[in-house]
Amino acid sequence: MDNPGFHGAFYEATVSARLPCSGGYEVMYSTLVEGGGGSGPLREIVAQRDLRPRPAVAAEEGMWGAPRREFNVFDMVEANHREGWWPGVVSAAWPARGREARYAVSFPSCRDAVELPASLVRPRRAFVRGRWMDAREVVSRFAERMGSLIFFVFPLCAGGGQEKNPLDLFGALFVMDY
Known part of the structure; x- marks a missing residue:
């Protein structure tokens, strides 16, 4: 979805038509339905730059009997929320x-946070040069290449920081040159 409110979110869709004149594609979403009382799946024209192949299922996601990866506070993840996969921070x-297991995931892009079961949380990925990569690998390569310090900032909730509700925390990634 090419809308600022959906920045970074991924929604599963099937390409239903290629539009040679515009270079775009018509897609049919798997989880989104038409508005205005429509009962069918939402169809939308998207640019080629916004299409990604479905990420391969990793063993760390608990498929094929493998143990599910456990996450720690501040881990970058994607969470199945609002019918799509949203980037967030544990x-x-x-x-x-x-x-x-359960995780509280904060979504800095939309200033939202939810508590989810582990089955709805997976490692964050980035699509780089035609392939999916673990976001931790992308960040570490970027830091090595740029010689930068990368850290997370989580402001405390109101009230002097005494009542720290994890759902009130929102993360931000800063890259600082030094």
Whole structure:
């Protein structure tokens, strides 16, 4: 979706037509429906630059019997939220104790935060030069190349920081040259 409110989010869709005159594609979304009382899947024209192949399922996502990767606070993730995969940062983690682990994920792009089961959280990825890469690898390569210091800033919630609700924390990634 080419809308500022959806920056960084990925929605699964099927290409239904190529539009040679405009160089764009018509897509049909798997999880979004037409507005205004429509009952069919949402169809939209998108630019080629906005299309990505579906990421391969990694063993760390818990498929094929592999143990699911556990996340820590400040890990960069994608969370299945609002019918798509949104980039976020883990702001709290509750380990699995006889049940599925849960994570509080903050979404800086839309100033939202939710608590989700581990099955709806996966490692953040970036599409670089035609392939999906773990975002940690992309950030570390960028830092090595640029000679930069990268850190997260999480402002405390109002009230002097005494009542730290993890859902009130929003992260920002800063790149500082030194």
